[in-house]
Amino acid sequence: MNNTLLKPQQITFDITDRCQMQCVTCAKWSTVPSDVINKELTTEEWKKVLSDLRNWLGEGFWFCFSGGEPFLRQDIFELADYAHSLGIKVASMTNGFSIQHLYEKIVDSPIESLNFSLNAINNPLIHDESRGRNGSYEKIIDAINEIKSLKDEKKSSIGLNIATIMLPENLEEIIPLVEFVTLNKLNGIMFQLLDDKESFQAYCVRSSSKTSKYVMPKELRIKYKNMSKRAIEIIDKLIEMKQAGHSIYNSYEQLNAMKVFFNNPDDILRDIKCDVGSTNFAIDPYGDVRLCFNMDPVGNIKSELPEMIWENAQSQNCRLLTKSCKMYCRMLNCNFKQNFTNFNKSFLEKCFNKAVKILSGRH
Secondary structure (H helix, E strand, C coil): CCCCCCCEEEEEEEEECCCCCCCCCCCCCCCCCCHHHHCCCCHHHHHHHHHHHHHHHHHCCEEEEEEEEEEEHCCCHHHHHHHHCCCEEEEEECCCCCHHHHHHHHHCEEEEEEECCCCCCCCCHHHHHCCCCHHHCCCCCCHHHHHHHHHHHHHCCCEEEEEECCCCCHHHHHHHHHHHHHHHCCEEEEEEEEHHHHHCCCCCCCCCCCCHHHHHHHHHHHHHHHHHHHHHHHHHHHHHHHHHHCEEECCCHHHHHHHHHCCCHHHHHHEEEECCCHHHEEECCCEEEECCCCCCCEEEECCCCCHHHHHCCHHHHHHHHHHCCCCCCCHHHCCCCCCCCCCCCCCHHHHHHHHHHHHHHCC
């Protein structure tokens, strides 16, 4: 047992695999709801998870409801209320598609941060096609506007944020999305890089990846190459906008790392270590716990206390496996912290030097 191991910093409840979207960046939507709904943790089982985490981590930690679409769980507000009663802070993701009847309940709930998945603002077709569902743009814009209006009316402190995946198709939407956040006085926006959609299989059918032998699919590598030049230009603009006061949650270091990645994805395998094994604690809809969503579960919350799972042999092995991992998901936001401790000491200097070469055309 590693006595110096810190407690996790990022707690995620993937409370359902169910989702109404058919996103091109994810494969969870292939889940058949009737096949999984009765296998999900019950309300009381999730409450026990919350109590066990509170006993282990103390008061004031954050966790995020994720999925699938979290608001398909009818007990989400009961769980949020229970977490609040324990002194736990609650965030949630949403695709905004089926929450029209929940606007007031969301604003009145103890959910402190709500992240809307939005991939375009000027061209509805781009968002709809990326989500695989016609009308999804109209519904999420309605959700943002109505919840923002209710928030202002009720003087609620709920934080409203945008989460956007950078795709070849939406690069020209990136800057307008930041402007939309600023104009509408939302709390902020976070950008996520495109990743292999096979990493986002439903947990009910997921098998672990051979992470030490992973090879990026050829079509994904071509996508990165085709969008690299324009993506780097846009990221430079994001850095300028962040400096000017726009609320972009990605750190400067992460934005510079994105430029290095777009120039040559393989560079980050050498220079960025994956730290999720020491920071992340994700519980899937069926109680399995993962430190990395591409690796095997390290325990089940129904039969073990979270602190025992965190320090057991499977977790220790998972942390060892991250050292030989060849996957590019280390660029995802779950591996980035504000203090940037997950980078090799020389990485920031490498980022700067590489960025200079990219901009001067010498890469």
